[in-house]
Amino acid sequence: xxxxxxxxxxxxxxxxxxxxxxxxxxxxxxxxxxxxxxxxxxxxxxxxxxxxxxxxxxxxxxxxxxxxxxxxxxxxxxxxxxxxxxxxxxxxxxxxxxxxxxxxxxxxxxxxxxxxxxxxxxxxxxxxxxxxxxxxxxxxxxxxxxxxxxxxxxxxxxxxxxxxxxxxxxxxxxxxxxxxxxxxxxxxxxxxxxxxxxxxxxxxxxxxxxxxxxxxx
Ligand SMILES: [Zn+2]
Ligand SMILES: [Zn+2]
Numbered sequence: 001x002x003x004x005x006x007x008x009x010x011x012x013x014x015x016x017x018x019x020x021x022x023x024x025x026x027x028x029x030x031x032x033x034x035x036x037x038x039x040x041x042x043x044x045x046x047x048x049x050x051x052x053x054x055x056x057x058x059x060x061x062x063x064x065x066x067x068x069x070x071x072x073x074x075x076x077x078x079x080x081x082x083x084x085x086x087x088x089x090x091x092x093x094x095x096x097x098x099x100x101x102x103x104x105x106x107x108x109x110x111x112x113x114x115x116x117x118x119x120x121x122x123x124x125x126x127x128x129x130x131x132x133x134x135x136x137x138x139x140x141x142x143x144x145x146x147x148x149x150x151x152x153x154x155x156x157x158x159x160x161x162x163x164x165x166x167x168x169x170x171x172x173x174x175x176x177x178x179x180x181x182x183x184x185x186x187x188x189x190x191x192x193x194x195x196x197x198x199x200x201x202x203x204x205x206x207x208x209x210x211x212x213x214x215x216x217x
Contacts, residue, residue: 013040024127029053062157138178
């Protein structure tokens with residue numbers, strides 16, 4: 001198999017959100033990259049992208065909670081014109097501090113409107129790689145996971161964590177919907193699939209199916 005995509009993790013901000021820089025292979029100057037979920041104070045991520053000479057081609061958002069979008073404006077200022085991609089269910093959340101929960105923290109965080117609205121089964125190209133969009137709602141109505149089938153890698157946002165699952169006590173959350181998305185979509189990926197969640201360490205689908213106290217296979 002060719003070199004798998006590289007998923008570099010930057011844990012940013014007061015909620016220790018995992019922001020990711022994804023490249024189609026080993027990062028090298030001129031390679032395209034995605035910036036996924038840029039959180040508060042994204043300068044280390046921006047510095048990394050610049051230092052490696054990468055060319056951001058999209059800002060992809062797993063969902064629009066404040067800790068996953070707080071760095072979008074700064075990243076877009078650093079890389080003007082890079083399109084923002086988000087599931088259609090949360091397209092309005094970027095400009096609405098009540099919906100993106102920043103108002104709850106006494107802040108008013110907004111992000112530029114998205115250029116592209118995603119849906120289940122969309123195929124996203126990054127360099128020579130193709131990623132699949134899985135709609136994995138429940139933590140929020142427009143939560144998505146990004147799946148690279150050939151290398152068994154998944155970026156899962158706040159749907160599934162190592163040993164835990166996303167909170168469902170927010171407005172728009174739904175516990176049963178989340179459990180269903182994990183069981184019917186994420187847990188049907190191969191056991192060796194590495195998951196890169198929105199918070200905390202990576203894991204694999206196989207490990208979570210066996211040990212996750214919230215959703216066993
Ligand atoms: Zn969230
Ligand atoms: Zn989060």
